[in-house]
Amino acid sequence: MAGRRIVVVGSGITGLAAAHRLLSDHPELDLLVLEAGTAPGGRIRTSPFVGLPVDEAADAFLVRVPWALDLCSELGLADELVAPHARTASVWLDGALRPLPSPNVLGIPLDPTSVYDGILPPEALERLSGDGRPDIALPDGDLSVGQVVRPCVGDAVFERLVDALLGGVNAGRADDMSCGVMAPQLLAAARRPEGLLAALRSAQEGVDPSAPVFNAHPSGMGHLVNTLAENLGDRLRLRSTVTGLGRTDAGWLVGTAKGVEVADAVVLAVPAFVAADLLAPIEAEAADHLAQVPHASVSLAAFAYRRSDLEVPGDQSGFLVPRDAGLLLTACSYAGSKWAHLDTGDRVLLRLSTGRIDDPRHTEMDGDALERALARDLATTIGVEAPPAAARISRWPRSLPQFSPGHADRMAAIDGRLAEVAPGLVVAGAFRHGVGIPACIRSGIEAAAAVAGHVA
Numbered sequence: 001m002a003g004r005r006i007v008v009v010g011s012g013i014t015g016l017a018a019a020h021r022l023l024s025d026h027p028e029l030d031l032l033v034l035e036a037g038t039a040p041g042g043r044i045r046t047s048p049f050v051g052l053p054v055d056e057a058a059d060a061f062l063v064r065v066p067w068a069l070d071l072c073s074e075l076g077l078a079d080e081l082v083a084p085h086a087r088t089a090s091v092w093l094d095g096a097l098r099p100l101p102s103p104n105v106l107g108i109p110l111d112p113t114s115v116y117d118g119i120l121p122p123e124a125l126e127r128l129s130g131d132g133r134p135d136i137a138l139p140d141g142d143l144s145v146g147q148v149v150r151p152c153v154g155d156a157v158f159e160r161l162v163d164a165l166l167g168g169v170n171a172g173r174a175d176d177m178s179c180g181v182m183a184p185q186l187l188a189a190a191r192r193p194e195g196l197l198a199a200l201r202s203a204q205e206g207v208d209p210s211a212p213v214f215n216a217h218p219s220g221m222g223h224l225v226n227t228l229a230e231n232l233g234d235r236l237r238l239r240s241t242v243t244g245l246g247r248t249d250a251g252w253l254v255g256t257a258k259g260v261e262v263a264d265a266v267v268l269a270v271p272a273f274v275a276a277d278l279l280a281p282i283e284a285e286a287a288d289h290l291a292q293v294p295h296a297s298v299s300l301a302a303f304a305y306r307r308s309d310l311e312v313p314g315d316q317s318g319f320l321v322p323r324d325a326g327l328l329l330t331a332c333s334y335a336g337s338k339w340a341h342l343d344t345g346d347r348v349l350l351r352l353s354t355g356r357i358d359d360p361r362h363t364e365m366d367g368d369a370l371e372r373a374l375a376r377d378l379a380t381t382i383g384v385e386a387p388p389a390a391a392r393i394s395r396w397p398r399s400l401p402q403f404s405p406g407h408a409d410r411m412a413a414i415d416g417r418l419a420e421v422a423p424g425l426v427v428a429g430a431f432r433h434g435v436g437i438p439a440c441i442r443s444g445i446e447a448a449a450a451v452a453g454h455v456a
């Protein structure tokens with residue numbers, strides 16, 4: 001492998017994870033990472049806000065799957081990770097904040113006695129005391145989350161809890177989301193002969209309820225990408241937008257405004273629509289599949305209130321807003337209560353999300369209008385009338401890919417086509433296994449293994 005050249009395009013967490021794997025496992029390779037932007041990290045960015053390192057997008061990652069935690073361990077960051085202080089979230093239903101039932105799996109309550117008044121109608125509660133067998137036979141193959149959850153526990157649980165949670169976090173519609181990608185544990189449980197609820201309850205028995213679900217870094221998620229980028233040294237080239245891909249007998253040609261790089265293998269760790277454009281002249285069918293992945297645009301606001309203007313419950317992490325509530329806000333994180341490193345004492349720090357695949361209103365507002373609209377939604381939900389003492393809006397256009405049923409098969413078809421007609425060219429990113437940081441790292445690791453195998 002010595003001297004074989006691999007180019008990774010994109011230095012978001014996916015590209016950085018791929019590059020890290022290649023550098024660690026095969027230091028003899030000639031590795032180059034080309035990044036269009038002026039900094040590494042892509043959709044992960046931490047910047048100062050009211051004197052604190054506040055993430056402008058992702059602020060934590062799931063620790064019940066291994067990839068992010070393993071990477072942090074390798075980088076020597078695992079001991080620095082922190083768990084949230086407050087973990088109880090609420091949902092805005094019928095004009096009131098109501099605590100999410102606990103335990104729940106992606107919003108599905110496992111114990112009907114834990115469901116507070118006003119969340120679900122009596123018939124839904126009665127159904128939750130059963131085993132959750134579907135009232136129609138579930139078709140084979142991948143289904144939408146709605147197709148799985150509605151027949152097992154009813155429409156009210158789906159619309160008021162599951163869609164509020166999954167749809168809110170992913171800025172999508174759970175009725176349109178691939179259950180195989182977004183909630184594989186629900187698909188597997190719903191197909192169990194004992195029923196969805198019975199299967200989820202027995203899986204829950206092995207889970208330590210006090211174990212954190214998420215971890216963060218006190219310096220922000222930017223610390224993870226900066227650590228990875230520093231390890232790459234001058235193998236990472238910023239301000240290097242890749243504008244075209246080609247092939248000669250010498251290998252892959254990767255074109256930028258500054259010249260052409262020749263490579264034995266290439267990882268495209270860019271958003272699906274960018275990969276589609278680059279792939280179009282090489283493999284039209286794969287490019288077409290990628291171009292069809294819809295992406296939601298979201299905005300994330302950080303608001304700091306004077307403590308004299310707002311108090312939030314110290315044991316609460318925030319709340320979700322279902323799509324039919326008529327608000328612009330989709331979620332509010334009480335960041336200062338949730339994370340000790342974001343507790344300033346004199347300020348109450350909130351992180352507010354807005355935007356869904358079918359709600360682009362925020363994209364049509366300028367910063368001031370969006371700030372005012374979000375402040376109005378906070379007045380409605382948590383009763384704060386004073387304006388925030390400081391506010392920051394971060395825009396993330398076309399940032400959250402949406403996964404429709406059959407997504408995994410379409411991705412496998414892309415891999416198959418590329419292996420056949422474009423060996424050595426691999427696509428990776430948030431559009432593969434899910435948008436979460438661990439899923440992106442997993443995709444980067446898989447891409448690294450594929451290109452390393454190609455040049456071996």
Ligand SMILES: Cc1cc2nc3c(=O)[nH]c(=O)nc-3n(C[C@H](O)[C@H](O)[C@H](O)COP(=O)(O)OP(=O)(O)OC[C@H]3O[C@@H](n4cnc5c(N)ncnc54)[C@H](O)[C@@H]3O)c2cc1C
Binds near residue numbers: 014036300438
């Ligand atoms: C508001 C928001 C909040 C989120 N919160 C969380 C969270 O709390 N936890 C969590 O786990 N996940 C969260 N996510 C999801 C997660 O952060 C992203 O899915 C992930 O960071 C995407 O990483 P990526 O490397 O696949 O893509 P990107 O980060 O988009 O990286 C792609 C990189 O490619 C570069 N690029 C693009 N085109 C070219 C080109 N032609 N040539 C060279 N370079 C190019 C881009 O500049 C970019 O740096 C959130 C996402 C958003 C938007």
